[in-house]
Amino acid sequence: MLILSKEELLFLVQDYYGMILAAVFCVGVTFLLSKAFKRVSTGDPGDIPGRLGFPLLGETFSFLSAANSAKGCYDFVRLRRIWHGKWFKTRIFGEIHVFTPSVECAKTIFANDFVQFNKSFVKSMADVFGEKSLLCVTQENHKRIRHILSDPFSMNALSKFVEKFDKMLSERLKKLEKQGKSFAMLDFATKIAFDAICDMLMSVTEPSLLQQIQRDVDDVSDAMLSLAVMIPGTRYYKGIQLDDTEIKDNLLTLILAGESTTAAATMWGVKFLDENKEAQDRLREEQLLILRKKPEGASLTLEDLNNMSYGSKVVKEILRMSNVLLWFPYVTLNDSTIEGFKIKKGWYVNIDATGIHYDPTLHKDPMKFNPSRFDEPQKPYSYVPFGAGHRTCLGINMAKLTILIFLHRLTSGYKWRVDDPDPSLERKAHIPRLRSGCPITLTAL
Numbered sequence: 001m002l003i004l005s006k007e008e009l010l011f012l013v014q015d016y017y018g019m020i021l022a023a024v025f026c027v028g029v030t031f032l033l034s035k036a037f038k039r040v041s042t043g044d045p046g047d048i049p050g051r052l053g054f055p056l057l058g059e060t061f062s063f064l065s066a067a068n069s070a071k072g073c074y075d076f077v078r079l080r081r082i083w084h085g086k087w088f089k090t091r092i093f094g095e096i097h098v099f100t101p102s103v104e105c106a107k108t109i110f111a112n113d114f115v116q117f118n119k120s121f122v123k124s125m126a127d128v129f130g131e132k133s134l135l136c137v138t139q140e141n142h143k144r145i146r147h148i149l150s151d152p153f154s155m156n157a158l159s160k161f162v163e164k165f166d167k168m169l170s171e172r173l174k175k176l177e178k179q180g181k182s183f184a185m186l187d188f189a190t191k192i193a194f195d196a197i198c199d200m201l202m203s204v205t206e207p208s209l210l211q212q213i214q215r216d217v218d219d220v221s222d223a224m225l226s227l228a229v230m231i232p233g234t235r236y237y238k239g240i241q242l243d244d245t246e247i248k249d250n251l252l253t254l255i256l257a258g259e260s261t262t263a264a265a266t267m268w269g270v271k272f273l274d275e276n277k278e279a280q281d282r283l284r285e286e287q288l289l290i291l292r293k294k295p296e297g298a299s300l301t302l303e304d305l306n307n308m309s310y311g312s313k314v315v316k317e318i319l320r321m322s323n324v325l326l327w328f329p330y331v332t333l334n335d336s337t338i339e340g341f342k343i344k345k346g347w348y349v350n351i352d353a354t355g356i357h358y359d360p361t362l363h364k365d366p367m368k369f370n371p372s373r374f375d376e377p378q379k380p381y382s383y384v385p386f387g388a389g390h391r392t393c394l395g396i397n398m399a400k401l402t403i404l405i406f407l408h409r410l411t412s413g414y415k416w417r418v419d420d421p422d423p424s425l426e427r428k429a430h431i432p433r434l435r436s437g438c439p440i441t442l443t444a445l
Ligand code: HEM
Pocket: 119, 134, 135, 146, 197, 253, 254, 255, 257, 258, 259, 261, 262, 265, 319, 324, 325, 328, 329, 384, 385, 386, 387, 388, 390, 391, 392, 393, 394, 395, 396, 398, 399
């Protein structure tokens, strides 16, 4: 029998103390890891599959790492769809998020907006855009503000916009072609979209003023102040029934919502057409026919745009494939069940527009750029680049017309070469854009 002195016993216990601590630590880490990487399932068929990851942290690092990669943040969703299926849940920034490309879910959320679901991140959006932005207000105020804001987007206002934008674009493209230098399509489209929106909403065309607003828009809080100073006296200000805060919050919303989305879609259009010469040739043929019927140097009209049947399908296909807004996040206001899946109050449900647009059961051969697919009518909610319901994009017509005018001037006046074929996406961007900005060089036809 082993007999130990008091000192020897104390030494052994102290030695074991470290080992016990190490063992407890290992068990703890193993427990957390197993929880983090375990697929959450209680066997209930209403349970949405997925991994919630570490408590609070969840899969935030994986999400950030995807957003910071050349594949972009949708890669996070793409991978989990492969692992878990059509519906999955995850935890990001401490909140539970459900992602689904289900058209049934899109239909339910769009139809029950404000009642059963609401636009998510209202608070953080209010910090950026202002509390009275269309994106943050209550249902009642939303209806009123939206009604008033729809005036500059009426067909009458847009028909003036078409002529102005066409003139602006034609002049700038001509200048670039003469210079013969490569330019980033993304930067070019961003600048011209910004200038056009400011002109339409505030009648601001003076370069130094535009430059100032651009700086201010980049620095959001300053923008609110400067826009408020500029509005009185402009065409848009007259007769408007919104208070000063509503005006500045919503002008900022319109500029931010319209500029980067339209510019990114235009950039993708140039890239897709470069890679699909057949579609480009067919588009050019249609656009040249329209151009040749007009007096030389005349601007496009709404009527001309209405005659661009193939061009309109090209715009639709660009929007389907580019998925400028990858998904639409909504927060659940009450426990709900959609397609048998249980969604708890407080969870975020993301309508995965990209997943809907790439679903082969809804769009045949979805990764192929094929504008003619729109010869056939689309199934309800299978094509949602502008959302649907109460919050359908307010700038939907303006965006479509802008891209169409771009396509007309590019294909009827020029051929272009993409100078950098790198497909890497811009890192940390919530809108998918090429890191290169898609540099092109124009040659007159
Ligand atoms: C290609 C360009 C564009 C795309 C793909 C796009 C897409 C969208 C989508 C999907 C929504 C709804 C999001 C949701 O339900 O959560 C939306 C809302 C909105 N968009 Fe656009 N948009 C574009 C251009 C524009 C332009 C040019 C403007 C204005 C100048 C604009 C102004 C707005 C506004 C104000 C809302 C909020 C509407 C509301 O809450 O009632 N968008 N957009």
